[in-house]
Amino acid sequence: MTLHRNAFNAARRHILAGVVAAAVLSPMAAFAHAHLDRSTPAAGSTGPAPTEVTLWFTEALEPKFSTIEVRDAKGVAVHTGKATPGPDNTAELRVAVHPLPPGRYQVIWRILSVDTHRTSGEFAFTVAP
Ligand SMILES: [Cu+2]
Known part of the structure; x- marks a missing residue:
């Protein structure tokens, strides 16, 4: 009986894992990767x-x-500390x-979006004299 129950539980865990995997995997196909919005x-x-x-990105991070x-024109880092999320925007x-x-x-950005995809990019801006 115990054996049967264990086998049943194992089977149930297996099915549950499959359901969880399907739930995690399916939105991935539907979502685009996070790109820089602005x-x-x-x-x-x-x-x-x-x-x-x-x-601001097109997806939560x-x-x-x-x-x-x-980085400045010589490649010297001018940022201080780590990037932090926006106060009420998970895509910021x-x-x-x-x-x-x-x-x-x-500006060089490398991000992991909540759909587990990595994207990166860079752009420049100029500080006027
Ligand atoms: Cu993606």
Whole structure:
């Protein structure tokens, strides 16, 4: 009897695992990967020095596994600390930057979206003199 019950439980666990896997896998096919929707400063823009760089994506992110780097024209990192999620938007990621002198800056982002897909990209903005 115990044996039967164990076998039954094992079978049930197996079916349950299948159901969970199906539930996890099916939305993946439906969702597009997270792409950069917009940012401040905007890609290609010229303007005043920002105190932080904020990126909004097309899908929710896993902030722990997502990064933003900001580098000056010499490739020196000018961001301070780690990228953090937006206060009430799971598709938002921001990073603070040191006071930025005029020049061109590169933003390099690597993110893990909640559908477990990794995407990355980069863009530049310019701080006006
Ligand atoms: Cu995806």
